[in-house]
Amino acid sequence: MTSERLSALTSWNADWKGLRVAVLGMSVTGFSVADTLAELGADVLVATEQADEEYARLLPVIGARLWTGSLASVPAELADFSPEVVVASPGFSPRHPVIAWALQNDIALWGDVELAWRVRDKVLRADGTPAEWLLITGTNGKTTTTRLAANMLVAGGLRAAPVGNIGTPVLDAVRDPSGFDALVVELSSHQLWYLGLQDSPDPLSPWAAVCLNLADDHLEWHGSFDEYRVAKAHVYDNTRVACVYNKADAATQRMVEDAEVVEGARAIGFDLGVPGPSDLGLVDGIVVDRAFLDDRRTSALELTTVDELASLGLAAPHIVSNVLAAAALARSLDVAPAAIRDALRAFRLDPHRIEVIARHGGITWVDDSKATNPHAAASSLAAYPGAVWVVGGLLKGVDVSELVSGRGAGAKAAIVIGVDRTAVVAAFERHAPAVPVFEVDAAETEEVMAQVVELAAGVARDGDVVLLAPAAASFDQFASYADRGRRFAAAVRERIGTGEPDDHDAAAPNPGDPDSA
Structure with a gap:
């Protein structure tokens, strides 16, 4: 019964x-x-x-x-x-x-998302239907993309809200008496695992969905990378209109190919290269849509330019990828290119996401404390090659060897923090022995970032970037990644005085380089 x-x-x-x-x-x-x-x-x-x-x-x-x-x-x-x-x-x-x-x-x-989907009809739109759902997951970039997409929808005249793993429970939005046209739902791999258990007569069926990327993370929760991948892939289940995927990440394309979707759903690719029909990408420094227009085989719609993104502090390669993914979701709901441009002009990245906290004496200090896994840190290092890299924390069972041998080998120096320092230092010894490595062995949280800044100031020279991109969780020494970032910023300002950031456009490589995605 x-x-x-x-x-x-x-x-x-x-x-x-x-x-x-x-x-x-x-x-x-x-x-x-x-x-x-x-x-x-x-x-x-x-x-x-x-x-x-x-x-x-x-x-x-x-x-x-x-x-x-x-x-x-x-x-x-x-x-x-x-x-x-x-x-x-x-x-x-x-x-x-x-x-x-x-x-x-x-x-x-x-999980809470299953319950929210079942009761989504509490408040209906004028046409008598519930809000459409747009789902976003990925190892990195979820929150930025969720905020971008929601802002684009609002700029396009839709009542929309960013919900889910971003902080506002989906159920709170479903029960909001004002109602919404669309919910942009950020989903963690944990939430998706619970969705994957369901055999419902009315399964969650989003308007559009995207998995931004896939890399090792949360292995201690899922038990293996394969289980983590399987959970992430549930984001595409029963998608009705657009399965958006990252052409630079083959794993996301395979997810779309294997997904059980509603007949008629389209695969929409994005990357930092020239887009094919049904894709979004870059052409000569212009961000274009070749997916959501009638004449997509011979035409493209301009959404913005790389130069304009740079002026907004959004030109780091991984952020441009987030912009493309968010734009694909917004365009699937017919948001006009002009509205997307308006949303981007008003957008600011979250604190602790490649945030320039100070420039002083020719040195730029960047807080990317939100880079809590190797994939995110690799994106940060791609944006700031040759940086003095502050790395380490709680690794959550993830191996940093590939990160160190790849992006880390180009760092000017590494300053290693956290309880898992031994593994990080060993990775440098094996895979990047030419990079100078300094360990911070402070016993008290209050002392960690003071030592970091002192060591970094001794290494960095005019034109250098000091980059906090830990590739690890913060809970070994800090209350959160935000606490870690705030303490880093406070230590920098304590050392150099009031040196506030001049603007939001720290130097980053040309996002047209697919290797930086």
Whole structure:
């Protein structure tokens, strides 16, 4: 009976009353799940190891119960509740004891995105249909591309919002009484893994989707690179109009080729080279669309120019790729080229994403603390070849050897931080022995960046760039990548005075070079 009932739960207006749902984890996402289910009339038990005081106070107010304690095994309270559905926060890996218990007992296992899709019809557009969904994933560039695409849609006159892994739960947007024409949904590999479990009568079917790139990351969560790849590939499942992929990353093209999509969906490629029909790319420094126009075999639409992107601080090769991907998604919804240009002119990158924090004495200091894996750091090094590179942190089981032997070998020097310094230093010894390497062995967080800046200042000369692109997570020594970046910026300014950035257009290589993508 449970499976029959769950099959009918594909609308906000379905009968959710009394459905026993266990919500695992209590963060912003977990609370949005509990709040939604309580509003629908479900019987909600939240199980979490710890809960913010405000959430703990609000849960009984909205009609949900809270259990806190160790989840190293299945607590008796959860087992006795006998949930019909478990909705897990993205942090719960496939091998977590409670997730394994749910799978072994054939309990429906959802993420917040699955729930959001099922109730997406709470607020409808004027034509009586829910908002269209545009999905974005990739090892790197997700947040930038999500923000770009949402801004382009808004500039084109659509009511749109960036949601999902970017920070605003999808459920909050679905329940917004003002409604939207489109939701630009950033999805992590964790969220996609949960989507891949579903055998729903109304599976998530996006208007368009993109996987920006694929490289080693989150292997400790997925267990292997192959499992990580499989999770990412779910972004294209049931796509109806446009499967956007990176022509410079063969893995994303294979995902599209293997995807089960709605008949009529098109493959739309992008890269930094000259585009073919059905692609977006660059022609003589002009960013063009040859995909979304009638005469695409002989014509192209100009979206912007590389020079204009440079004036906006968006000319680093990987950022140009993000612009192309976002433009492809926007063009799939008929956003005009002029609106895309307007959106780009108003756009600013997030803090800690190739952010120039100071120029002083001929040295440029760049914070790319958000480069938390080797693929992201490689993009940063491509934008700033020959930099004094600040690298290291918590490697999350990822090998940095390829990064060091490739982009890292061109660094002027390496300043290594973090608990996994030994692996990074060994990689330089094996693969880039000519690069001078300095270790920061500060025991206290407050001392790390002061030592980094002192060492960097001793190496860098007029015309050099000091680049914080750690290729690693921050949680070994810092509260977050943002905390790491802020401390780096503070240490730089402490040393040089008030040296604020002059503008947003630090030197970067010509993005027409596909090798820099």
